[in-house]
Amino acid sequence: MLIPFSMKNCFQLLCNLKVPAAGFKDTVKSGLILQSVSNDVYQNLAVEDWIHDHMNLEAKPVLFFWRNSPSVVIGRHQNPWQECNLNLMREEGVKLARRRSGGGTVYHDMGNINLTFFTTKKKYDRMENLKLVVKALKAVQPQLDVRATKRFDLLLDGQFKISGTASKIGKAAAYHHCTLLCSTDGTFLSSLLKSPYQGIRTTATASTPALVKNLMEKDPTLTCEAVINAIATEYATSHQIDDHIHLINPTDETLFPGINSIAKELQTWEWIYGKTPKFSVNTSFNVLYEHSHLEVKVFIDIKNGRIEICNIEAPDHWLPLEIRDKLNSGFIGSKFCPIETTMLTSVLRRTCPEDDELHGKWNMLCEKIKGIM
Numbered sequence: 001m002l003i004p005f006s007m008k009n010c011f012q013l014l015c016n017l018k019v020p021a022a023g024f025k026d027t028v029k030s031g032l033i034l035q036s037v038s039n040d041v042y043q044n045l046a047v048e049d050w051i052h053d054h055m056n057l058e059a060k061p062v063l064f065f066w067r068n069s070p071s072v073v074i075g076r077h078q079n080p081w082q083e084c085n086l087n088l089m090r091e092e093g094v095k096l097a098r099r100r101s102g103g104g105t106v107y108h109d110m111g112n113i114n115l116t117f118f119t120t121k122k123k124y125d126r127m128e129n130l131k132l133v134v135k136a137l138k139a140v141q142p143q144l145d146v147r148a149t150k151r152f153d154l155l156l157d158g159q160f161k162i163s164g165t166a167s168k169i170g171k172a173a174a175y176h177h178c179t180l181l182c183s184t185d186g187t188f189l190s191s192l193l194k195s196p197y198q199g200i201r202t203t204a205t206a207s208t209p210a211l212v213k214n215l216m217e218k219d220p221t222l223t224c225e226a227v228i229n230a231i232a233t234e235y236a237t238s239h240q241i242d243d244h245i246h247l248i249n250p251t252d253e254t255l256f257p258g259i260n261s262i263a264k265e266l267q268t269w270e271w272i273y274g275k276t277p278k279f280s281v282n283t284s285f286n287v288l289y290e291h292s293h294l295e296v297k298v299f300i301d302i303k304n305g306r307i308e309i310c311n312i313e314a315p316d317h318w319l320p321l322e323i324r325d326k327l328n329s330g331f332i333g334s335k336f337c338p339i340e341t342t343m344l345t346s347v348l349r350r351t352c353p354e355d356d357e358l359h360g361k362w363n364m365l366c367e368k369i370k371g372i373m
Contacts, residue, residue, distance in 0.1 A: 031061045031241040033232050034248050041071040041097045041108060043250035046263035049100060050256045051118055052173050062118040063235045065228050065245065068108040070185075071095040072192055075103040075166060079204035079276050081197050081336075086373070088192060098272045101177065103166030104207030107192055111183035111214065113224055115231065117176045124174035126152045126165060133163070133180070136234035140226060141219045153210070154180070160213035182224045183216045197372050202279035269335065274305040285368050287361075289318050298369060302336045312365065319361055327365065338370040 036044050044066040051062060072084045072094060080086060080096060083105040089096060108114065117129045130148040137146050145157050154163035167176045189212065215222035228245070236243030251260060265271055281300045286293040294315050301309035310331040312324050330347070334340045345366040 031239040033063045033245050035065040035245045036250055037247050038250045039069045041068040041095055042263045042266045045099055045266050046259050047250045048116055049262050050259050052175055057118055057120050057173050064116040066114045067110055071108045073097045073099055074105045075205055077205045079202045079279055082195055082200050083207055085192055085196055096272055101166040101168040106164055106179050107189040109184055113180040115178055121172055121174045126176045129176050132234055136230040140230045156213050161210040181214045183214050199281050199283035204277040276305055278303045281372055294318050305336055307331045307334055307336055336373055338373050341366050341370045
């Protein structure tokens with residue numbers, strides 16, 4: 001059963017905050033089941049941070065359900081250029097987010113359920129959580145062949161991944177979150193989670209590709225709503241609590257003081273791209289010149305999302321060394337992103353305002369470089 005998360009509920013549910021919070025006075029006497037009314041990935045990730053940092057979870061575990069509009073979520077130590085098709089995401093308006101936990105890259109849409117299990121560090125147990133999900137699914141469809149793996153994934157029919165896992169373990173609190181594919185757009189998922197970029201060298205955590213399948217492809221009754229209710233019921237039984245699902249608004253500062261600043265930080269370029277482990281791009285492409293193709297080589301070092309070293313090599317008769325040096329030095333310090341490359345092109349054009357041929361070469365080079373960003 002869904003219950004709006006009112007201020008009256010708040011007085012009974014949240015406790016022992018580490019920051020001042022008017023209204024949160026009484027203690028949580030048992031566990032809690034929450035569901036977000038928002039489909040914004042940054043707002044929902046902010047709820048995870050807030051609960052982890054501000055709630056006392058001793059003997060008061062929390063299960064949090066959330067679903068997002070189309071988004072790609074990378075792990076804390078991943079490289080987005082290596083993990084997904086950023087150009088396609090920009091074209092389709094798909095959001096990119098970096099979460100606080102480790103693990104691999106996942107695609108979210110309204111056909112996917114996200115579950116977050118909050119406990120104390122001592123009671124953190126991913127396998128127990130996954131077994132609970134399996135038990136709930138089998139309660140809806142007893143013939144379903146679903147099992148948890150040693151990698152803490154859930155497999156359908158022994159081969160199709162329907163859930164991936166990640167976690168964050170703090171000093172006192174911990175959370176384990178996982179996806180659950182009910183009716184996700186599989187074609188879109190495959191296209192977005194396939195990087196077209198070549199020549200990336202990085203030590204960032206890489207995702208492990210897997211065959212995926214939706215639960216509704218196996219059984220049409222396994223809708224998101226049915227699965228959420230089944231898991232909530234099983235969770236409530238396991239923890240001997242009320243099975244009511246309390247609806248929360250992640251933007252409500254009266255419930256979660258300071259949460260909007262957390263969501264804002266999660267949307268910044270500095271967090272999403274700037275936290276990428278140092279990497280390099282070593283690639284080449286051909287340009288047409290006087291009916292023949294010339295090879296142009298590009299080597300770029302990127303640190304904190306910004307270009308640290310840039311070396312563009314091209315034949316001198318096509319692009320003089322002096323001009324290449326201007327390009328190389330111009331890129332240093334700029335963000336590794338298409339917008340800044342476009343701005344750089346405009347600035348460089350002003351240094352030689354009358355040379356249309358040179359402008360054409362600059363534009364061609366910058367468009368090629370933008371293709372790897």
